[in-house]
Amino acid sequence: MASKAAVKVTVTGAAGQIGYALLFRIASGQLLGPDTPVRLSLLEIPPALKAAEGTAMELDDCAFPLLAGIDITDDAKHAFDGVNVALLVGARPRTKGMERGDLLEANGGIFKPQGEAINAGAADDVRVLVVGNPANTNALIARSHAPDVPAERFTAMTRLDHNRALSQVATKLGVSVSEISRMTIWGNHSATQYPDLFRAQVGGRSAAEAVGDDAWLRDTFIPTVAKRGAAIIEARGASSAASAANAAIDHVYDWVHGSDWTSMAVVSDGSYGVPEGLISSFPVRCVDGQWQIIQGLEIDEFSRERIDASVGELAEERDAVRELGLI
Ligand code: NAD
Ligand code: LMR
Numbered sequence: 001m002a003s004k005a006a007v008k009v010t011v012t013g014a015a016g017q018i019g020y021a022l023l024f025r026i027a028s029g030q031l032l033g034p035d036t037p038v039r040l041s042l043l044e045i046p047p048a049l050k051a052a053e054g055t056a057m058e059l060d061d062c063a064f065p066l067l068a069g070i071d072i073t074d075d076a077k078h079a080f081d082g083v084n085v086a087l088l089v090g091a092r093p094r095t096k097g098m099e100r101g102d103l104l105e106a107n108g109g110i111f112k113p114q115g116e117a118i119n120a121g122a123a124d125d126v127r128v129l130v131v132g133n134p135a136n137t138n139a140l141i142a143r144s145h146a147p148d149v150p151a152e153r154f155t156a157m158t159r160l161d162h163n164r165a166l167s168q169v170a171t172k173l174g175v176s177v178s179e180i181s182r183m184t185i186w187g188n189h190s191a192t193q194y195p196d197l198f199r200a201q202v203g204g205r206s207a208a209e210a211v212g213d214d215a216w217l218r219d220t221f222i223p224t225v226a227k228r229g230a231a232i233i234e235a236r237g238a239s240s241a242a243s244a245a246n247a248a249i250d251h252v253y254d255w256v257h258g259s260d261w262t263s264m265a266v267v268s269d270g271s272y273g274v275p276e277g278l279i280s281s282f283p284v285r286c287v288d289g290q291w292q293i294i295q296g297l298e299i300d301e302f303s304r305e306r307i308d309a310s311v312g313e314l315a316e317e318r319d320a321v322r323e324l325g326l327i
Helices: 017-025 046-062 076-080 102-121 134-143 159-173 207-211 216-228 226-235 242-257 301-323
Strands: 008-013 038-043 067-073 085-088 127-130 154-156 185-187 194-196 261-269 281-288 289-295
Touching: 008 017, 008 076, 017 038, 017 046, 017 242, 038 046, 038 076, 046 067, 067 076, 067 242, 076 102, 085 102, 102 134, 102 301, 127 242, 134 154, 134 226, 134 261, 134 281, 134 301, 154 281, 159 185, 159 194, 159 207, 159 216, 159 226, 159 242, 159 261, 185 261, 185 301, 194 216, 194 301, 207 216, 207 242, 216 226, 242 261, 242 281, 261 289, 281 301
Parallel strands: 008 038, 008 085, 038 067, 085 127, 127 154
Antiparallel strands: 154 261, 185 194, 185 281, 261 281, 281 289
């Protein structure tokens, strides 16, 4: 039986594929737990409002006891007014002939006004997760237009990469994913990301040692995880949706309820040589509803090079959006 006040959860791109895989799970209580009612706000662009209404009809038809209301809008100010959890999923995908600068600019047109709307109206405890790609840099854009919201409330999603890495290692070692701890994704949610098996543990030793196969780690594991998104697109003819929605649920659930060790892209405080202000994936723990970068890890040379490469890409993306006047 629900006992708390309803939490407002805003989902952008609500009529898209991830939206469809996400909304029912949020409304059923999997995002915030079985005691927390939710009010959903669905933000879409005008041509997709009708489809969002259709999804809302289906949500009604589920008769979820925790669903306290649904609101559908194309107005970001309205969607983010009083928001507690903002899931920024809608983004402009790269289309044929589009250069990277065009993609960043198109997304700037989405994430700048959304950042401003969050700044103007979000609840004091707002938590933001950016899923729409390029996720880290879109989060940076939104954050830079929300100066009144603490920077640590803006995060981007690398939990799908984290879960993919867990699954690959579990299969390789013939163990359950639950036997693997301390998995870490460093850097950007892109092909340069670094899934780190030297920090991960299985059976009390490093996962890299347990695997005992440097060539597999370097030539199979890392590229498989880093290019999994492209492999899914190739196989499905559409980008990952249910697994992305699942990762978004994991990310927010752990942020709110706590986690000893997970991967989140968060604003850097300079830890591990990642320039301050970049939104980069780190190993984090979540305590009392707040994330903290796990400190004191020794980084070997192999890992250092890969972290630096991915962080270098994030710095280039930051410089590009800065030149475009988006931050
Ligand atoms: P989709 O194209 O099915 O849906 C996107 C939706 O966003 C569309 O309904 C569109 O109308 C809407 N939209 C566009 N601009 C908007 C705006 N300004 N405000 C509100 N809504 C807007 O895409 P999808 O498969 O749901 O994927 C969404 C995003 O998530 C993509 O950028 C994708 O690349 C990204 N993604 C990220 C990860 C990750 O791990 N971080 C994983 C998978 C997908
Ligand atoms: C994924 O990792 O599955 C997505 O980010 C891929 C994409 O480009 O949408």
